[in-house]
Amino acid sequence: MKRDQNSMHKDPMNPSERIDQLIAEITDWRGKTFASIRKSILEADREIIEEWKWMGSPVWSRDGIIAVANAHKGKVKLTFAHGASLPDPDKLFNAGLEGNARRAIDFFEGDRINERALKNLVRAAVDYNQIKLKKKAPAGTRAKVHKSKKI
Numbered sequence: 001m002k003r004d005q006n007s008m009h010k011d012p013m014n015p016s017e018r019i020d021q022l023i024a025e026i027t028d029w030r031g032k033t034f035a036s037i038r039k040s041i042l043e044a045d046r047e048i049i050e051e052w053k054w055m056g057s058p059v060w061s062r063d064g065i066i067a068v069a070n071a072h073k074g075k076v077k078l079t080f081a082h083g084a085s086l087p088d089p090d091k092l093f094n095a096g097l098e099g100n101a102r103r104a105i106d107f108f109e110g111d112r113i114n115e116r117a118l119k120n121l122v123r124a125a126v127d128y129n130q131i132k133l134k135k136k137a138p139a140g141t142r143a144k145v146h147k148s149k150k151i
Contacts, residue, residue, distance in 0.1 A: 015052040022058065022071075029109045030071045037069060037078055037107070040115045044122035064129035066122060079104040082132075086124045090117035 013021070023035050041060050042048055048066065051059040060066045065081040080086060083093055083103025092114065095104040107113065 015050045015058070018052045019050055019058045022056070026071050030076050033076045033107050033111070033113070034069060034071055036113050036115075037076065037118070040113065040118045041067065041122050044119040045126050048122070048126070060122075062126045062129060063133045066125040066129065074108065076107045077104050078107070080121070080125055082125060082128050085128055086121060088121065090114060090120070092117055092121055 019038065023031050023038070025031075026034060038058070042050075045062060048060050048062045051061055053059045053068070057068050057070055059068045067078055067080045069076065069078045071077075077095065079096065080093075080103050082101060083096070084099060084101050086103070088103070092105050093103040095106045096102050105118075
């Protein structure tokens with residue numbers, strides 16, 4: 001019997017359903033915090049997509065990775081892929097501050113999520129991804145100016 005190459009990788013749930021399930025399985029304060037973070041991220045930009053990567057991590061993307069979240073013992077960590085390049089006027093980043101690329105926000109029990117500031121940070125990450133994408137665009141995809149031939 002020939003086995004489908006991808007049979008072990010097929011998952012009947014889409015990423016959003018997997019994230020729903022993950023949150024439902026976290027029955028303490030971290031589940032509620034995770035759900036609030038997710039809600040703020042999705043409300044920040046309607047074109048953000050949810051992905052499931054790295055053996056069980058919720059990832060939010062638009063034109064590149066925005067952030068990944070994980071529930072750890074005693075905290076929920078939200079890591080921005082390009083956080084070091086983002087403005088953070090509300091000083092949300094409180095972890096990974098020494099890195100050259102990533103920055104993280106560790107949420108602890110009793111922390112209040114500053115939804116406005118988090119949404120602004122997410123929007124800044126989307127802007128960063130889109131600017132980076134435009135810079136990477138090959139010359140052939142940019143608008144060309146055609147000069148008319150003089151006769």
